[in-house]
Amino acid sequence: MIEAAMIWNEPNNKSHWDPEIDPGWEKFGHMVKLAGRAIKEANPAIPRVLGGISPIDPTFIQNMAQRGAMDEIDVVAVHGFPLDWNLWKIDEWPAKIDEIRTVTDKPIWVSEVGISTFGAEEVQVFGLNRTAELLIGKAPRIHWYSLYDLPQAWGATTRHREAEGSSYYRHFYMGLLREDGSPKPSIEHFAKHAPAMGLCQWFHYEDHRLYDAVAWMKRLGVTYLRTGLSWADSFRPNALDWFDRQMEALADFDVTVTFCFTPEHRGIAPHHTSPPQVPEEFAEFCASMIRRYAPAKASVAA
Template identity: 65%
Template sequence: MCLTRNAAPWPSIQQGERAVIEAAMIWNEPNNKSHWNLDLDPDWSIYADTAIRAGQAIAAINPQLTRVLGGMSPIDPAWLRRMRDLGVLDHVDVVAVHGFPLDWNLWPIHAWPEKIAEIEREVPDMPIWATEVGVGSFGAEEVQIFGLKTTAKLLLDRVPNVYWYSLFDLPHSWGAETRHREAEGSSYYRHFYMGLIREDGTPKPALEYYARHADKMGLMQWFHFEDPRLDDAVAWMRQLGVRKLRTGLSWADSFRPGWEDWFDRMMESLAGFELLVTFCFTPEHLGVEAHHTSCARDPQEFADFCARMVERYAPPEPSRDARHFIPEATREAAHANS
């Protein structure tokens, strides 16, 4: 495979083609202070209430859609027991783990099977997905190659779904989603080197090794509001033969002007991939604190957002068969002309 960006435009989405949402994740890393403000919810009781409401709302719209507990980071059996005690596991179908043993975690990469086994012992009747795994090139690009090859060897035949983080390096001008910034030392700067493709659009050596597993190992890629990288991401993923993608729909973004157009465009562009969509990020005006990591003042409002997104992009199968996803503006125009 020649791993250079294909200069020719990709064919437009065929009429009726749509993204296939196979699962919905309820928040991202709720046991990580970078993504959930533990000062506001030290015992996770508010997150539990939020997740239960969201799980119920998703199932009410589409009971066939797989519900995934927010991927835990760190991998923590005690936190999972807390979720079970609070009743959360009755409203999700999958438990998810995130791991970065060569960048942030305090365990060696070869401990992946042991880490999976720790969680399996807690929930022997539930599938475990590795929804965010990765190794950055901050130290050396050879380290990323080693990490990708080792992760693939240890996990692809161990758990049903694995998602590599990420396709693109995070642009330095954007800043990383973390609450403690430079206080992390070099750990903060590692956020900008987790991609397989550099900020300037050139592939790293590890991309060639990822391509060998692209049909089995999904990608995890966040897209910011009106992200200019979306089209390039789609082109790269199609060239690589990627089947599965994890991304997010931001509750906070749903209050921006033009959010419907952006969400529709993103979902339309991702047609042909099997999607795990993460619902997260609190709008500042709805949080206990004016920050996207804050718990909501009213957790039901987050559940209502999840329900709206499922209704819009992942209706139950009979609806999917009868009416493929068409952006709202297109549906309204067709109705007006009928």
């Protein structure tokens, strides 16, 4: 069920990793090494992807290399939202990937790219088509973020929430489908670019959209997907039942699974962005999910 395993999400973004606790990413680099080794031990055939970086910063990759983390990584991933949050233009996408190529010889995936319809739905149509022109053939994996708008009641995963102004509210309008499930104009354009372009869709615990999402993805011709299995959610009641349902529903796709989110009671600080108290526990969570959903095939003696 799993094509690749991604270790964390946007580690160089303070919305996902606390730089006050780990200002030089020493703890993060150590955690990546442990998780990478654990995933490889569970199944050596699964590519290990460094959590998609945002901003796209080659010095972060160099930092990870100096800490030995890149020795346990097979793929580097980047995230970009030039029409919403980044301080560069959409036409700079190829140059941004080339910046990372100067510091690593590993494959580079675009594990999140998207355009909000906060201002106008027509902007998303333009951005989707231009992104496809710039990235198809440039990156072996392009995960468009996302299939669904984020429900207003759920809240976006950022540090300062409403205090971020319009930047915060853009999070809620990244989908090809509106919150009520109705399609935006961009969805017909996306279908023209599938299967070369895949999707990134996060599913919340017991997400009511799961089966409708699968139906839409098949209708659109999607063959590969990025989603997540939350370490924090693993402590909820019946968590494995939910994980099983989610992964079974996605079995027809090539799935990159992102392992992230520190449980409050296992972090140095009680927050999902905190480095864990015991990084080996996160590594074991990653390995246990690989053993459950992508077990290594037993070798057959000659």
